[in-house]
Amino acid sequence: MLEINQLEKSFGDTQVLTSIDLSVKPGELVFVIGPSGSGKSTMLRCCNRLEEPTSGSILLDGEHVTACHGAALDKMRLKIGMVFQGFHLYPHKSVLANVMLAQVKALKRSKEEAKARAMEMLDHVGLAHKADAMPSELSGGQQQRVAIARALALDPKVMLFDEPTSALDPELVGSVLKVMKQLRDEGMTMVVVSHEMDFAREAADRVVFMDGGVVVEAGTPEEIFGSPKSERLRAFLSRLHPSAS
């Protein structure tokens, strides 16, 4: 479904990603972990070209994401949903208008169709009753669920989550993870960058550990958390749970 081949990214002289290879199968939830500054978010942002890869290729269903430009890239991005750490809802638009905007402007759906789809998606994330609210009236967890609905309403083939719960108060994290779990169970293909290790254990099909801009280790949650092979991964995990090891 999503193929990342030999992805490299540097900012000026700083090499951030080195020869990243990652293949995500349809319906798979790939979880990316690693210390901050390891390039996880940059890798994710290269997938929809919010960051321009320095070299390498990214394919979605066999189509080159990396070769698209202009309108073709805009079209490609419709197939790649993205959820940000900071939600980034449009503060001047109602919740409903947030979820409708790209449907009408980019997908060229009719207003009625877009509204119906938006309400369906808001219902899906448990926020249909907030359709007329402004984003500022919602809690962080609610805003993030609206952001998920906004991405889902475009019927993407893959969803990218960039630390979706990192900006949330601890008691609001659960509601967002619940929606993500539900998405996974419905067969959505997902790539998640996050520090929610319990969620990774429970919901991930595959866990990828990145450090220093390279993929150090990848495997099932049992392999990664149960029997880490590399020293770097062991060190990373022990820093997270000093008492457990």
Next chain:
Amino acid sequence: MRFLDTFFDGAVMAKYLPDLLSAIVTTLWLSVIIVLGGLALGLVLACLRTLGRWYLTLPIVAFADIGRALPPLVVILIFYFGLPGLGLNLSGPMVLILVLGGVLAAFAEEIFWAGLTAVAKGQWEAGRATGLSFAQTLFEIALPQAIRMGIPPLVNRALAITKMTALGSVIGVKEILAVSSSAQSFSGSATPLTMAALAYLAIFLPVVILSRLLERRYAWAV
């Protein structure tokens, strides 16, 4: 009593009221054209600047900086008394519209631009990531937020510029100050100037109040 005779002489008021009313009309239509034209031009320039092409940015920044630095009166005099030397005769109102509209555009461009740069980067990313084009993201997401942030300074600037229509008095435009000042010379009474002050208040106080309502309407918590 001497105060009333000097500033509120009934006979003088009655005599010059018709002239003043037509001057108010002149000030009003000049102001409307200057504000609409200036804001529209400023908005277009700020949008062009977002494209980030040096051959657009350079002249826009030069225009904004020069327009904000020069006293409008100097430019008005140059246009009105200098351009005829090049065979270009512009009427007084035309000069006023071009110069004041241009100065407002210079300030408005900077205000819109400041608003655009203050819109969080994540807003652009959210727009582009959902498949919106650069232009759609600009017009649907960034610009509405930039305009709302710009309303208070824009209103101030628009008010300041429209009050400068009084500069038209030096190039023979029959606006409020020109008419009342000549009436003052003819009548020897300060009453026409009082009438001018009242006329300006009648025009601008409602605008100021309206702008307060507008600011409240577009305020939202972030």
